[in-house]
Amino acid sequence: MAEQEKTPLVDIRHLKKYFNISTGMFSSKPLKAVDDVSFTIKKGETLGLVGESGCGKTTVGRTILQLYKPTGGEIIYDGKPVRTAKDLAAFRTKATMVFQDPYSSLNPRMTVADIIAEPLDVHNLCKTKEERRERVLQLMDYVGLNSEHASRYAHEFSGGQRQRIGIARSLAVNPEFIVCDEPVSALDVSIQAQVINMFDELQDKLGLTYLFIAHDLLVVRHISDRIAVMYLGKMVELAEARDIYDHPLHPYSKSLISSVPVPDPKVARANQRIVLKGDIPSPLNAPSGCPFRTRCQYATDACAQSMPEFKEVKPGHFVACHRTEEIN
Numbered sequence: 001m002a003e004q005e006k007t008p009l010v011d012i013r014h015l016k017k018y019f020n021i022s023t024g025m026f027s028s029k030p031l032k033a034v035d036d037v038s039f040t041i042k043k044g045e046t047l048g049l050v051g052e053s054g055c056g057k058t059t060v061g062r063t064i065l066q067l068y069k070p071t072g073g074e075i076i077y078d079g080k081p082v083r084t085a086k087d088l089a090a091f092r093t094k095a096t097m098v099f100q101d102p103y104s105s106l107n108p109r110m111t112v113a114d115i116i117a118e119p120l121d122v123h124n125l126c127k128t129k130e131e132r133r134e135r136v137l138q139l140m141d142y143v144g145l146n147s148e149h150a151s152r153y154a155h156e157f158s159g160g161q162r163q164r165i166g167i168a169r170s171l172a173v174n175p176e177f178i179v180c181d182e183p184v185s186a187l188d189v190s191i192q193a194q195v196i197n198m199f200d201e202l203q204d205k206l207g208l209t210y211l212f213i214a215h216d217l218l219v220v221r222h223i224s225d226r227i228a229v230m231y232l233g234k235m236v237e238l239a240e241a242r243d244i245y246d247h248p249l250h251p252y253s254k255s256l257i258s259s260v261p262v263p264d265p266k267v268a269r270a271n272q273r274i275v276l277k278g279d280i281p282s283p284l285n286a287p288s289g290c291p292f293r294t295r296c297q298y299a300t301d302a303c304a305q306s307m308p309e310f311k312e313v314k315p316g317h318f319v320a321c322h323r324t325e326e327i328n
Protein backbone atom coordinates (compact mmCIF):
# COMPACT_ATOMS: atom_id res chain seq x y z
CA MET A 1 0.00 0.00 0.00
CA ALA A 2 1.38 3.43 -0.94
CA GLU A 3 1.57 6.48 1.35
CA GLN A 4 -0.52 5.93 4.45
CA GLU A 5 -1.62 8.59 6.83
CA LYS A 6 -0.68 8.47 10.48
CA THR A 7 -4.21 8.78 11.87
CA PRO A 8 -6.15 5.60 11.14
CA LEU A 9 -9.46 6.03 9.34
CA VAL A 10 -11.12 3.50 11.62
CA ASP A 11 -10.03 3.17 15.24
CA ILE A 12 -11.90 0.62 17.33
CA ARG A 13 -11.13 0.66 21.04
CA HIS A 14 -12.25 -2.02 23.50
CA LEU A 15 -15.42 -2.77 21.57
CA LYS A 16 -17.92 -4.96 23.41
CA LYS A 17 -21.28 -6.34 22.38
CA TYR A 18 -23.15 -8.52 24.86
CA PHE A 19 -26.56 -10.00 24.04
CA ASN A 20 -28.87 -10.72 26.94
CA ILE A 21 -29.97 -14.33 26.64
CA SER A 22 -32.86 -15.59 28.67
CA THR A 23 -31.91 -18.68 30.68
CA GLY A 24 -35.23 -19.15 32.49
CA MET A 25 -38.44 -17.33 33.19
CA PHE A 26 -36.78 -14.73 35.44
CA SER A 27 -33.12 -15.10 34.62
CA SER A 28 -30.82 -14.05 31.84
CA LYS A 29 -27.14 -14.17 31.07
CA PRO A 30 -24.93 -11.99 28.87
CA LEU A 31 -23.65 -13.68 25.73
CA LYS A 32 -20.33 -11.98 25.09
CA ALA A 33 -20.38 -12.03 21.28
CA VAL A 34 -17.60 -9.40 21.10
CA ASP A 35 -15.51 -8.89 24.19
CA ASP A 36 -12.94 -6.11 24.28
CA VAL A 37 -11.77 -5.99 20.68
CA SER A 38 -9.41 -3.24 19.50
CA PHE A 39 -7.91 -2.56 16.09
CA THR A 40 -7.29 0.19 13.55
CA ILE A 41 -7.65 0.36 9.77
CA LYS A 42 -5.71 2.90 7.72
CA LYS A 43 -7.20 4.77 4.82
CA GLY A 44 -7.12 2.64 1.69
CA GLU A 45 -6.25 -0.48 3.68
CA THR A 46 -8.04 -3.83 3.85
CA LEU A 47 -8.14 -5.57 7.20
CA GLY A 48 -9.21 -9.20 6.85
CA LEU A 49 -11.16 -10.57 9.84
CA VAL A 50 -11.25 -14.36 10.14
CA GLY A 51 -12.38 -17.03 12.55
CA GLU A 52 -14.83 -19.92 12.81
CA SER A 53 -18.54 -19.40 12.48
CA GLY A 54 -19.99 -17.93 15.67
CA CYS A 55 -16.76 -16.25 16.87
CA GLY A 56 -18.28 -12.76 16.57
CA LYS A 57 -17.19 -11.43 13.17
CA THR A 58 -20.61 -10.23 12.00
CA THR A 59 -21.27 -8.72 15.41
CA VAL A 60 -18.01 -6.73 15.17
CA GLY A 61 -19.09 -5.36 11.77
CA ARG A 62 -22.64 -4.55 12.81
CA THR A 63 -21.55 -2.96 16.10
CA ILE A 64 -18.98 -0.74 14.38
CA LEU A 65 -21.77 0.58 12.15
CA GLN A 66 -24.01 0.71 15.24
CA LEU A 67 -26.66 -1.47 13.69
CA TYR A 68 -26.16 -2.98 17.17
CA LYS A 69 -25.69 -0.60 20.07
CA PRO A 70 -22.23 -1.24 21.55
CA THR A 71 -22.20 -2.55 25.14
CA GLY A 72 -18.88 -0.80 25.60
CA GLY A 73 -15.90 0.71 23.86
CA GLU A 74 -15.43 3.46 21.38
CA ILE A 75 -15.61 3.85 17.61
CA ILE A 76 -13.38 6.64 16.34
CA TYR A 77 -13.73 7.54 12.69
CA ASP A 78 -11.25 9.82 10.96
CA GLY A 79 -10.03 11.03 14.34
CA LYS A 80 -13.51 11.80 15.76
CA PRO A 81 -15.47 9.62 18.21
CA VAL A 82 -18.90 8.52 16.98
CA ARG A 83 -21.02 9.27 20.07
CA THR A 84 -24.10 11.36 19.42
CA ALA A 85 -27.01 10.76 17.03
CA LYS A 86 -25.58 13.56 14.89
CA ASP A 87 -22.15 11.88 14.76
CA LEU A 88 -23.83 8.63 13.81
CA ALA A 89 -25.86 10.18 11.00
CA ALA A 90 -22.68 11.68 9.52
CA PHE A 91 -20.78 8.41 10.00
CA ARG A 92 -23.51 6.43 8.21
CA THR A 93 -22.99 8.46 5.04
CA LYS A 94 -19.32 7.44 5.02
CA ALA A 95 -19.49 3.87 6.26
CA THR A 96 -21.66 1.04 5.01
CA MET A 97 -21.96 -2.73 4.86
CA VAL A 98 -22.18 -5.41 2.18
CA PHE A 99 -24.06 -8.44 3.48
CA GLN A 100 -23.30 -12.12 3.28
CA ASP A 101 -26.43 -13.41 1.66
CA PRO A 102 -27.28 -11.88 -1.71
CA TYR A 103 -30.56 -13.82 -1.75
CA SER A 104 -32.17 -12.45 1.38
CA SER A 105 -30.70 -8.95 1.38
CA LEU A 106 -32.38 -7.74 -1.84
CA ASN A 107 -36.12 -7.25 -2.28
CA PRO A 108 -37.02 -9.63 -5.13
CA ARG A 109 -39.97 -7.46 -6.19
CA MET A 110 -37.95 -4.31 -6.75
CA THR A 111 -36.15 -3.48 -9.98
CA VAL A 112 -32.38 -3.35 -9.96
CA ALA A 113 -32.51 0.43 -10.56
CA ASP A 114 -34.81 0.99 -7.57
CA ILE A 115 -32.74 -1.22 -5.29
CA ILE A 116 -29.56 0.66 -6.16
CA ALA A 117 -31.29 4.05 -5.94
CA GLU A 118 -32.86 3.39 -2.53
CA PRO A 119 -29.98 4.94 -0.54
CA LEU A 120 -29.91 7.86 -3.01
CA ASP A 121 -33.59 8.48 -2.28
CA VAL A 122 -33.28 8.00 1.49
CA HIS A 123 -30.40 10.47 1.73
CA ASN A 124 -31.80 12.80 -0.94
CA LEU A 125 -28.62 12.64 -2.94
CA CYS A 126 -30.05 13.36 -6.41
CA LYS A 127 -31.85 16.54 -7.36
CA THR A 128 -33.49 15.38 -10.57
CA LYS A 129 -34.76 12.13 -12.06
CA GLU A 130 -32.12 12.41 -14.75
CA GLU A 131 -29.34 12.76 -12.18
CA ARG A 132 -30.69 9.71 -10.32
CA ARG A 133 -30.75 7.67 -13.54
CA GLU A 134 -27.22 8.67 -14.46
CA ARG A 135 -25.93 7.82 -11.02
CA VAL A 136 -27.62 4.39 -11.04
CA LEU A 137 -26.05 3.60 -14.43
CA GLN A 138 -22.66 4.72 -13.17
CA LEU A 139 -22.98 2.47 -10.10
CA MET A 140 -24.04 -0.45 -12.29
CA ASP A 141 -21.04 0.14 -14.49
CA TYR A 142 -18.71 0.10 -11.44
CA VAL A 143 -19.82 -3.43 -10.60
CA GLY A 144 -19.92 -4.76 -14.15
CA LEU A 145 -23.70 -4.78 -14.72
CA ASN A 146 -24.95 -3.39 -18.01
CA SER A 147 -27.69 -0.82 -18.45
CA GLU A 148 -30.26 -3.35 -19.77
CA HIS A 149 -30.29 -4.91 -16.31
CA ALA A 150 -31.74 -1.75 -14.74
CA SER A 151 -35.42 -2.54 -15.24
CA ARG A 152 -35.17 -6.23 -14.35
CA TYR A 153 -36.00 -7.75 -10.98
CA ALA A 154 -33.49 -9.05 -8.44
CA HIS A 155 -34.95 -12.56 -8.50
CA GLU A 156 -33.97 -12.90 -12.17
CA PHE A 157 -30.27 -12.80 -11.30
CA SER A 158 -27.69 -15.36 -10.19
CA GLY A 159 -26.02 -15.14 -6.77
CA GLY A 160 -22.91 -13.47 -8.16
CA GLN A 161 -24.93 -10.83 -10.00
CA ARG A 162 -27.13 -10.23 -6.96
CA GLN A 163 -24.01 -9.63 -4.93
CA ARG A 164 -22.94 -7.07 -7.56
CA ILE A 165 -26.32 -5.35 -7.21
CA GLY A 166 -25.87 -5.28 -3.42
CA ILE A 167 -22.41 -3.77 -3.79
CA ALA A 168 -23.67 -1.11 -6.23
CA ARG A 169 -26.32 -0.17 -3.66
CA SER A 170 -23.68 0.06 -0.92
CA LEU A 171 -21.61 2.37 -3.14
CA ALA A 172 -24.54 4.71 -3.77
CA VAL A 173 -23.81 6.91 -0.76
CA ASN A 174 -20.20 7.33 -1.88
CA PRO A 175 -18.82 5.56 1.18
CA GLU A 176 -15.20 5.68 2.29
CA PHE A 177 -15.34 2.59 4.48
CA ILE A 178 -17.15 -0.69 3.79
CA VAL A 179 -17.67 -3.63 6.12
CA CYS A 180 -17.77 -6.60 3.73
CA ASP A 181 -19.42 -9.40 5.71
CA GLU A 182 -18.50 -12.68 4.01
CA PRO A 183 -19.56 -11.22 0.66
CA VAL A 184 -18.53 -14.30 -1.31
CA SER A 185 -19.30 -17.13 1.15
CA ALA A 186 -22.73 -17.84 -0.36
CA LEU A 187 -21.39 -17.83 -3.93
CA ASP A 188 -20.10 -20.69 -6.08
CA VAL A 189 -16.36 -21.15 -5.70
CA SER A 190 -16.02 -20.57 -9.45
CA ILE A 191 -17.24 -16.98 -9.16
CA GLN A 192 -15.77 -16.07 -5.76
CA ALA A 193 -12.48 -14.96 -7.32
CA GLN A 194 -14.26 -12.67 -9.80
CA VAL A 195 -16.17 -10.93 -7.05
CA ILE A 196 -13.06 -10.58 -4.85
CA ASN A 197 -11.20 -9.06 -7.82
CA MET A 198 -14.05 -6.64 -8.25
CA PHE A 199 -13.71 -5.52 -4.61
CA ASP A 200 -10.00 -5.04 -5.24
CA GLU A 201 -10.54 -2.95 -8.37
CA LEU A 202 -13.23 -0.84 -6.71
CA GLN A 203 -10.88 -0.16 -3.83
CA ASP A 204 -8.24 1.24 -6.18
CA LYS A 205 -10.70 3.19 -8.26
CA LEU A 206 -12.66 4.74 -5.39
CA GLY A 207 -10.01 4.81 -2.65
CA LEU A 208 -12.08 2.56 -0.38
CA THR A 209 -11.13 1.14 3.00
CA TYR A 210 -12.39 -2.35 3.87
CA LEU A 211 -13.03 -4.54 6.87
CA PHE A 212 -13.25 -7.80 4.96
CA ILE A 213 -14.83 -10.63 6.95
CA ALA A 214 -14.45 -14.31 6.02
CA HIS A 215 -14.39 -17.67 7.78
CA ASP A 216 -12.09 -18.96 5.06
CA LEU A 217 -8.50 -17.77 5.12
CA LEU A 218 -8.07 -18.42 1.40
CA VAL A 219 -10.69 -15.78 0.63
CA VAL A 220 -8.94 -12.96 2.50
CA ARG A 221 -5.41 -13.95 1.55
CA HIS A 222 -5.02 -11.80 -1.55
CA ILE A 223 -7.22 -8.87 -0.69
CA SER A 224 -5.95 -8.20 2.85
CA ASP A 225 -3.06 -5.98 3.85
CA ARG A 226 -3.34 -7.15 7.44
CA ILE A 227 -5.34 -9.98 8.99
CA ALA A 228 -7.02 -10.25 12.39
CA VAL A 229 -8.00 -13.61 13.86
CA MET A 230 -10.91 -13.95 16.28
CA TYR A 231 -11.87 -16.75 18.65
CA LEU A 232 -14.92 -16.74 20.95
CA GLY A 233 -15.47 -13.00 20.87
CA LYS A 234 -11.82 -12.07 21.37
CA MET A 235 -9.12 -11.06 18.99
CA VAL A 236 -6.22 -13.51 19.34
CA GLU A 237 -3.79 -12.30 16.66
CA LEU A 238 -3.33 -9.40 14.25
CA ALA A 239 -0.46 -8.85 11.82
CA GLU A 240 0.54 -8.16 8.23
CA ALA A 241 -1.15 -10.76 5.99
CA ARG A 242 2.19 -12.31 5.06
CA ASP A 243 3.25 -12.67 8.71
CA ILE A 244 -0.03 -14.39 9.57
CA TYR A 245 0.47 -16.86 6.73
CA ASP A 246 4.18 -17.47 7.09
CA HIS A 247 4.70 -17.04 10.84
CA PRO A 248 1.46 -17.33 12.78
CA LEU A 249 2.27 -17.06 16.49
CA HIS A 250 -1.02 -17.95 18.22
CA PRO A 251 -1.84 -21.68 18.48
CA TYR A 252 -5.32 -21.05 17.03
CA SER A 253 -3.97 -19.13 14.01
CA LYS A 254 -1.43 -21.91 13.49
CA SER A 255 -4.22 -24.47 13.24
CA LEU A 256 -6.25 -22.27 10.86
CA ILE A 257 -3.25 -21.75 8.59
CA SER A 258 -2.39 -25.44 8.63
CA SER A 259 -5.81 -26.25 7.18
CA VAL A 260 -5.37 -23.96 4.15
CA PRO A 261 -4.59 -26.09 1.08
CA VAL A 262 -1.12 -25.47 -0.36
CA PRO A 263 -0.71 -25.95 -4.13
CA ASP A 264 2.93 -27.14 -3.96
CA PRO A 265 2.95 -30.86 -2.85
CA LYS A 266 6.44 -30.59 -1.29
CA VAL A 267 5.40 -27.64 0.86
CA ALA A 268 2.11 -29.38 1.63
CA ARG A 269 3.94 -32.46 2.97
CA ALA A 270 6.21 -30.33 5.14
CA ASN A 271 3.27 -28.43 6.61
CA GLN A 272 1.57 -30.72 9.08
CA ARG A 273 -2.09 -30.14 9.55
CA ILE A 274 -2.99 -29.30 13.14
CA VAL A 275 -6.39 -30.73 13.94
CA LEU A 276 -7.97 -29.14 16.98
CA LYS A 277 -9.49 -31.30 19.67
CA GLY A 278 -13.10 -30.73 20.70
CA ASP A 279 -15.60 -28.16 19.53
CA ILE A 280 -15.69 -24.43 19.94
CA PRO A 281 -17.31 -23.76 23.36
CA SER A 282 -20.54 -21.79 23.61
CA PRO A 283 -19.90 -18.10 24.28
CA LEU A 284 -22.47 -18.45 27.09
CA ASN A 285 -20.07 -20.80 28.87
CA ALA A 286 -16.70 -19.48 27.78
CA PRO A 287 -13.70 -21.02 29.59
CA SER A 288 -12.00 -18.98 32.34
CA GLY A 289 -8.69 -17.35 31.43
CA CYS A 290 -7.67 -17.92 27.82
CA PRO A 291 -10.77 -18.70 25.75
CA PHE A 292 -8.78 -21.12 23.58
CA ARG A 293 -7.38 -23.24 26.42
CA THR A 294 -9.87 -26.13 26.09
CA ARG A 295 -8.51 -26.83 22.61
CA CYS A 296 -4.92 -25.69 22.94
CA GLN A 297 -2.13 -28.26 22.95
CA TYR A 298 0.10 -25.83 24.87
CA ALA A 299 -2.34 -24.98 27.66
CA THR A 300 -1.02 -24.94 31.24
CA ASP A 301 -2.70 -24.19 34.58
CA ALA A 302 -1.73 -20.55 34.20
CA CYS A 303 -3.86 -20.36 31.03
CA ALA A 304 -6.99 -21.04 33.12
CA GLN A 305 -6.14 -18.29 35.61
CA SER A 306 -6.05 -15.15 33.50
CA MET A 307 -6.95 -13.84 30.10
CA PRO A 308 -3.74 -13.21 28.16
CA GLU A 309 -3.22 -9.58 27.22
CA PHE A 310 -3.44 -8.71 23.50
CA LYS A 311 0.04 -7.29 23.10
CA GLU A 312 2.48 -6.24 20.43
CA VAL A 313 5.24 -8.86 20.35
CA LYS A 314 6.98 -7.55 17.20
CA PRO A 315 6.33 -4.24 15.44
CA GLY A 316 2.76 -4.46 14.14
CA HIS A 317 2.27 -8.07 15.28
CA PHE A 318 -0.20 -8.51 18.16
CA VAL A 319 -0.93 -11.78 19.97
CA ALA A 320 -3.02 -12.80 23.00
CA CYS A 321 -1.20 -15.82 24.45
CA HIS A 322 0.71 -16.36 27.71
CA ARG A 323 3.26 -18.60 26.02
CA THR A 324 4.07 -16.83 22.74
CA GLU A 325 7.82 -16.84 23.37
CA GLU A 326 8.08 -20.44 24.58
CA ILE A 327 6.11 -22.05 21.77
CA ASN A 328 7.50 -20.12 18.81
Ligand SMILES: Nc1ncnc2c1ncn2[C@@H]1O[C@H](COP(=O)(O)OP(=O)(O)O)[C@@H](O)[C@H]1O
Pocket residue numbers: 019031032033051052053054055056057058059060283
Ligand atom coordinates in the same frame (compact mmCIF):
# COMPACT_ATOMS: atom_id res chain seq x y z
N1 LIG B 1 -28.92 -10.82 17.61
C1 LIG B 1 -28.35 -11.74 18.39
N2 LIG B 1 -28.90 -12.15 19.56
C2 LIG B 1 -28.33 -13.06 20.34
N3 LIG B 1 -27.15 -13.67 20.05
C3 LIG B 1 -26.53 -13.31 18.91
C4 LIG B 1 -27.09 -12.35 18.02
N4 LIG B 1 -26.25 -12.20 16.95
C5 LIG B 1 -25.23 -13.05 17.18
N5 LIG B 1 -25.39 -13.72 18.35
C6 LIG B 1 -24.45 -14.70 18.93
O1 LIG B 1 -23.21 -14.07 19.03
C7 LIG B 1 -22.16 -14.95 18.67
C8 LIG B 1 -21.37 -14.36 17.51
O2 LIG B 1 -22.19 -14.39 16.35
P1 LIG B 1 -21.73 -13.76 14.95
O3 LIG B 1 -21.23 -12.39 15.18
O4 LIG B 1 -22.86 -13.92 14.02
O5 LIG B 1 -20.52 -14.71 14.54
P2 LIG B 1 -19.83 -14.95 13.12
O6 LIG B 1 -20.23 -13.84 12.21
O7 LIG B 1 -18.37 -14.99 13.42
O8 LIG B 1 -20.32 -16.28 12.64
C9 LIG B 1 -22.82 -16.29 18.36
O9 LIG B 1 -22.77 -17.08 19.53
C10 LIG B 1 -24.23 -15.89 18.02
O10 LIG B 1 -25.12 -16.95 18.34
Ligand code: SF4
Pocket residue numbers: 250251252290291292293294296297298299300303308320321322323324
Ligand atom coordinates in the same frame (compact mmCIF):
# COMPACT_ATOMS: atom_id res chain seq x y z
S1 SF4 C 1 -2.68 -18.66 26.62
FE1 SF4 C 1 -2.34 -20.83 26.96
S2 SF4 C 1 -4.24 -21.82 26.28
FE2 SF4 C 1 -4.21 -19.76 25.44
S3 SF4 C 1 -3.36 -19.99 23.42
FE3 SF4 C 1 -1.67 -19.49 24.78
S4 SF4 C 1 -0.84 -21.45 25.46
FE4 SF4 C 1 -2.84 -21.85 24.54
Ligand SMILES: [Mg+2]
Pocket residue numbers: 057058059182
Ligand atom coordinates in the same frame (compact mmCIF):
# COMPACT_ATOMS: atom_id res chain seq x y z
MG1 LIG D 1 -21.14 -13.90 10.32
